[in-house]
Amino acid sequence: MGNQLIKCQNCESEINEEFEFCPNCGQKVNEDLTIGVLFYNTISNYFSFDARFFKSFIPLMFKPGYLARKFLEGKRLLYLHPAQMYLFITVVFFFIFSFTVRNQTDTLNKELKETLKSNKPVVITDSLERRKNDSINRIETLRKDSIARAEVRKALDDNKWITGMDDKQIDSLMTRDDFSKNKSVNFDFNENKIDSLIEIDASDKEIYKTMGLEEDDGWFKKKLYAQALKFYKARDGGNILKAFYDTVPIALFILLPIFAFILKILYFNKGRYAHHLVFSFYYFSFLFTVFSIIFGVNIFWDVPDGIDWLIALSTFIYLFIALKRFYGQGWFLSFFKSSVATFTFMLLVVPTAAFIIGLLSFMIY
Numbered sequence: 001m002g003n004q005l006i007k008c009q010n011c012e013s014e015i016n017e018e019f020e021f022c023p024n025c026g027q028k029v030n031e032d033l034t035i036g037v038l039f040y041n042t043i044s045n046y047f048s049f050d051a052r053f054f055k056s057f058i059p060l061m062f063k064p065g066y067l068a069r070k071f072l073e074g075k076r077l078l079y080l081h082p083a084q085m086y087l088f089i090t091v092v093f094f095f096i097f098s099f100t101v102r103n104q105t106d107t108l109n110k111e112l113k114e115t116l117k118s119n120k121p122v123v124i125t126d127s128l129e130r131r132k133n134d135s136i137n138r139i140e141t142l143r144k145d146s147i148a149r150a151e152v153r154k155a156l157d158d159n160k161w162i163t164g165m166d167d168k169q170i171d172s173l174m175t176r177d178d179f180s181k182n183k184s185v186n187f188d189f190n191e192n193k194i195d196s197l198i199e200i201d202a203s204d205k206e207i208y209k210t211m212g213l214e215e216d217d218g219w220f221k222k223k224l225y226a227q228a229l230k231f232y233k234a235r236d237g238g239n240i241l242k243a244f245y246d247t248v249p250i251a252l253f254i255l256l257p258i259f260a261f262i263l264k265i266l267y268f269n270k271g272r273y274a275h276h277l278v279f280s281f282y283y284f285s286f287l288f289t290v291f292s293i294i295f296g297v298n299i300f301w302d303v304p305d306g307i308d309w310l311i312a313l314s315t316f317i318y319l320f321i322a323l324k325r326f327y328g329q330g331w332f333l334s335f336f337k338s339s340v341a342t343f344t345f346m347l348l349v350v351p352t353a354a355f356i357i358g359l360l361s362f363m364i365y
Contacts, residue, residue: 053088056080060286064322068279072271082281086256086288093288094249096296101245194232204229243361251353255345256280262344266337270327279326287315316342 005014008022008029015022019029056079059066067079197207204226213225256277263276270276294308319342324334 052078052080053085056085060085060282061289064286064318065279065325068282068322068326071278071282072275082278082285086281086285089285089288089292090249090252093292093295096292096299097245099299100295244358247357247361251357252284255349255353256284258349259284259341259345262341262349266341267327279322283319283322286318290315 004017006017006029007013008015008025008027010027011022011025013022013024015024015029017029021028056067059079068082070079071082193210194207197210207229208222208225211225211229213222257280260273260276260280263279264273267276290311294303294311297303298308316338320335320338323329323338323341324331327334329337
C-alpha cells in the first residue's frame with residue numbers, strides 16, 4: 001500500500017504523511033501548539049535563539065576574533081549571524097540595565113528633592129522690600145558693568161596706536177547697546193528672586209527675563225531657558241538621566257559603524273568595510289555580554305568597584321588579541337592599533353556622542 005498524502009497546513013502542498021517536516025516550506029507537520037512551542041518559535045524567529053547561539057557563545061567569550069574570522073571564511077550558518085547576536089545580547093543588556101537606571105533615577109530625584117527642602121526659598125511678599133532688593137541688585141549689576149566698561153575703555157585708549165581708533169570712534173563703540181549685552185547662555189541667576197516669582201505665580205516670560213533671557217534671543221536659546229526653568233521647578237534630574245539612557249540604544253547603531261570605520265582606517269588594506277563591520281558586531285556583542293554580567297551581578301551583590309574596573313579593562317586585552325588573530329598582524333602592531341582605536345573611540349567619539357545625547361535628552365525630557 002502506498003503512502004498517503006496530506007496537505008501542509010502552512011503552504012498547502014501535498015506531502016507524504018510520514019514526513020516530519022514539509023520539504024517545500026520547512027514547517028513541522030502536525031505540530032501541536034503548546035506554551036513551549038509558542039515561546040520557542042517566538043525566540044527562534046526573532047533572535048535565532050537555537051543551537052547556533054550556544055555554539056557561538058563560548059567562542060565569542062573565550063576565542064577573540066574567532067567568530068569574525070570564521071564568518072568571513074564562509075561558515076555563516078554554523079554560527080549565529082553577527083547582527084543577530086548583537087541584537088539579542090543588547091536586548092538582554094538593556095533589560096538588565098533598566099533596573100540600574102530605575103534605581104539611579106529614583107535616587108537622583110530623591111536627592112534633588114531633599115536639596116530643595118534643605119534650601120527653602122526666602123519668599124519676599126512685601127512689595128516695598130522687593131523693590132528695595134531689586135534696586136540693590138540693579139545697582140550692583142551696574143557697578144560691575146561700569147568697572148568692566150572702564151577697563152575696556154582704558155585698554156582701548158592705551159592701544160589707539162594699534163587699533164587706529166580715535167576718541168570719537170571709541171565713544172561710539174562704548175555706547176552701542178550690544179556692547180554690554182551678554183549673548184551667551186548663563187543660568188547663574190538669583191535663586192531667591194526666581195523662587196519668589198514662582199511663589200507668586202509669575203508668568204514664565206517674566207521669569208525668563210529675570211534669568212537673563214533677552215527678547216531678541218533665538219529659538220534654541222529660548223528652548224534652553226524653558227527647559228532650565230522646567231528642571232528648576234520640578235528638580236527631576238532623574239528624568240533627564242532616564243531620557244539619556246533611553247537614547248543610548250539608538251546612538252549605538254551609529255557608534256558601532258563609526259568604530260568599524262576607525263578599523264577601516266587602521267587596516268585600510270585588510271578587506272572591505274563590511275569585514276570590519278562583522279568584527280565590530282562580534283566585539284560589541286562581547287562588550288555587552290561583559291557589561292550584562294557586571295550589572296546583573298551588582299543587582300544582587302555589590303561588587304567592589306576595583307573588580308568592576310578590572311573586568312572592564314579586560315575588554316581592551318580582548319580587543320588586542322582579537323585584532324591580532326583577525327587581521328593577522330604582529331603583536332606590537334596589533335597592540336598599537338588597538339590602543340589607537342580605543343583612544344579614538346573612548347576619548348573622542350564617545351564623549352562627543354555623550355554630549356550630543358545629553359543635550360538632546362535635556363531638550364526633550
